[in-house]
Amino acid sequence: MLTHQFNPYSACTSILIGKNATADGSTMIGRNEDSRSAWAKKFVVHAHKEFDQPQTFTSQDVEHPFTMTLPTIRAKYTATPEWTPTYGLFEEDGINEYGVAMSATESAYCNSRVLAADPYVKDGIGEEAMVTVTLPYIHSAREGVQRLGQIIEAHGTYETNGILFSDAEEVWYMETGAGHYWVAERIPDDGYAVVANQLAIQEIDLSDHENYLFAKNIRDFVVDNDLATSANGFNFREAFGTRDLSDQHYNTPRVWDGQRYFNPEIDQDPESFDLPFIRRANRLIHIDEAQHYLASHYEGTPFDPVGGGSDADKHRYRPISLAKTQESHVLQIRPDMPVALSGIHWLAMGVTAESVYVPFYAGADTTPTAYQVATKAYDPTSAYWIFKHAGILVDAHYHDLHPQLQTVQKDLMIALGHHVITTDAQAKQTDAVDLTALLTAANDQAATLTLTKMTALIADLITTSTDFSPLNYQTDLNL
Known part of the structure; x- marks a missing residue:
């Protein structure tokens, strides 16, 4: 997450796991929503609704007045909106009645070459609206990528983001680039990915529509603006992304830490620009291990802020779990179950390392009262x-x-x-x-x-x- 009105260096960490990489055959997507150390969240269920006429979404973010027409049928879905809609809804994560999960967004950055060729669109879509205008209207993870991609191409976007989608069969990671372009890669069924505020997707095979989706005309955009040579593909991270000092201290170490946890046998540099997007873990991954990653702060290394390293090492890298986390979630879609039962919205309020992931079945029709209380100041009932x-x-x-x-x-x-x-x-x-x-x-x-x-x-x-x-x-x- 990156809310523009707040600290520009507060952002999220994500994990995506394919169904054959987990111990029980579930798909899992998860993310720490990081913005401010005191900015309360709610947990809600939006009921299924059918309207006589198409609805209109209008953002409450006055700096980015995005608006669009919505379908007449809105599916039931879970979400974690902010305590106030003043700056936008920021519903962030949820599972809908069709068994589709979505988490948005993982904030990222484009290089100046890309933005010069296709600048951001001030009244385009941003993080605060993405779940609200996408999740209630999709029946699969792939459809989620396609719907959001069409919105970005038609309306533009005012920021660069990564978006996570899953259903019982597939897990997808989507990234936006510049004002109107995007790509998405299906996470292999036996693979996982961890992402930390960088454009992560690497080689795009433009001929493989089973595992890659992308904006129309992206090949022409890349070639015409000398961003990369392209026959049947290109490296999205290299063409659209950044490689600077902040990446080495703020972003890449979190990817290194995740890959160290799931593949301890592989020796890598925490400041490397070349950490791969996709890995295969050295074991099948359990739900608590996905949660452990999102709660980690370099335990067992000199870089743990509460560990025994030197003062310089303890503050060298930005940890995964930190004080600015508002909530953390792992959205689990389990196999061979009725849709209402299969989806569990694991939710940890506040700092992940100091919280507890509570399992909430997405098939419920409301949420516990304490999870609906969110206030600016401390409230003991929240x-x-x-x-x-x-x-x-x-x-x-x-x-x-x-x-x-x-x-x-x-x-x-x-x-x-x-x-x-x-x-x-x-x-x-x-x-x-x-x-x-x-x-x-x-x-x-x-x-x-x-x-x-x-x-x-x-x-x-x-x-x-x-x-x-x-x-x-x-x-x-x-x-």
Whole structure:
């Protein structure tokens, strides 16, 4: 994520995993939404709606007044909008009633040559609108790429972004370039990709429409503007992307860290410009491992900000999990299940490393009350603020209090994993008519369990912290 009105160096980290690369045959896409350290998010379900006439979307972002016509049928979908729509909706991530998942966006940058040839469009589409105008109107991941691509070609865009799509069969990563161009690559079924604020897609095979999609006339644009030579393909990252010092310290180390985790046998330089987009992990990937990557901060290396490295090393690279994360999600589409049951929207509010991924079934018809409360200032009834409260208490005395947080995180991971197994078993015995009610209740149970444990943790942290005052003094009890 990159919200233009905020810190321009706050942005996201993403992961995409094909169905044959996971332990259970799921497809998975996930991302940390990074913008501000105190900027609350909600979790909502938009109901299926059918209108008599086409609808009109108008952005509330006054700097970029994007507008477009929408279809008459809007599918049900989950989303995580901002606490305020003042700067735009920023719905960011969700799963729709057809079993399609979308996460938008991974902010990236184009080089000046590309932008000179096709400048950004001020009233074009941007991150804040992409989920809202795409996810409710698509029936597959491939269709999602095609719909958003058509919007970008017709209306233009005012920024460069990466967008993630998945369904039960396919995972796609799409990148926009300049004002009107885009490409997308299907993640191989046995592959994974991690992305960190750079244009990541490399060689595009323009003759392979099964695994690559792209804007019409992109070959002519590339050749006519001397961006690359093109017979039947070109390297999108090299033609459209950047290679500068900020990439080496802000972006590439996060890709290196992900590939180090899933392929520890491969030795690579964290500042390399040549890290590959697609990798095959040395093992099948479980859901908790995808979540672990998004919560990582270079543990086990000198670059961990809370580790034992030198001061220079601890601040050398931007970590994956950091204070500016608003929410993190992994959208899991599981195989061989009814659509309502197959999609799980794993959601961790606040700083990923200090939060808990709660499993929410996308087939529910509403979200737990605490996840619908999002305010600018602290509110103890808000799920976002409960997780943030625990995190800042730990941060104040990190090495003393972090073990207490870790214990609760582990206990909840076990309990929530068991909760999914139990709910799945119950769902197999439930009529389709009652399935929505079962899943809605299951989501409430998961939220209640998690927030009760986090609230108890907060009480323990406060109690323990009372003895860490700088005004403390070892008093001789005999005096």
